[in-house]
Amino acid sequence: MKTYKIACIPGDGIGQEVVPAGQTVLAALAAAGSGFKFDFENFGWGGDWFRAHGEMMPAAGLDALRDKDAILFGSAGDPHIPDHITLWGLRLKICQGFDQYANVRPTRILPGIDAPLKRCQPADLDWVIVRENSEGEYSGVGGRVHQGQPIEAATDLSMMTRAGVERIMRYAFRLAQSRPRKLLTVVTKSNAQRHAMVMWDEIALQISKEFPDVQWDKELVDAATARMVNRPASLDTLVATNLHADILSDLAAALAGSLGIAPTANIDPERRYPSMFEPIHGSAFDIMGKGLANPVGTFWSCVMLLEHLGELDAARLLMQVIEQVTADPALHTRDLGGSASTQQVTQAVCERIAAAPAGRH
């Protein structure tokens, strides 16, 4: 029987509640006769690790993850540590160290979820946002001079490479091609940013020729926000730069009804390194330790993890079960207007997995 080695990094805040919930659900799938099992290893990196060791994860931490089949991540963020330290010291260190250059964020309005777009049907909103995850505005290139002086200056350079843009465009076109509508929107800002974004557009056109069956268009990022709200059904797969997609995907999560539901995957498409799966929400210290955290974003991330491992039947089963659970208001956590606890939702998912007819997984 195939054993998958999974690294679990709960991180901070509610990450410490939702990642164990995700492990429980993955273990339930394995126990339900899916034909595989998991070997989990937990890593206690994050804010507490920083207080004890002065760093968010050990310097050689990547080596401990390198031979894993996948990473399940919770969140990094601590009210007492600056955000740029928690982000760069853990999550980005893994994303960049393992060249997980494609950040993939599916968005749908799941059954039973009250989403804010009143003029559209839930079926109108079915998107996947592909975010360039290795360079661009978050390349980390820049610096500060004359700190604290009146002449202080600071730069953050947006670094786009031809290789970096080609690979994310190719990934996005391929993903669009795999979806029923074969429709890709390339988000840009080449009217105002006349160097890197013009190259971005040129490369989109070049790569589009490799995918003649994919219909594609270009949209300025500002117009894309309005289109997401006003004409959601006109979009399917989107590709955008690191910064643009960061913003668009938070909008997408809000339009789908809750931050607690949305998943994301940081993928190394070449599979040289393990890919990392996580809910998009942060550490949410305000609700930490109270059993209020919605674990659905983590469960959906587990669906993506299973898809990445090639366990498509198990992925399909888990997604079906998640939709059954969101359809039941008695199983909504507080962010969805309900009163169910993290544990109750987790248990309901596990029970439905165990009860699924044999042969469905």
Ligand code: ATP
């Ligand atoms: P960070 O600083 O780590 O990004 P944050 O607390 O500033 O985290 P988020 O965690 O992204 O921000 O979420 C904002 C708010 O949304 C939280 O304070 C919390 O109330 C709510 N929230 C986020 N995720 C969940 C969840 N999974 N379940 C329930 N509520 C959530």
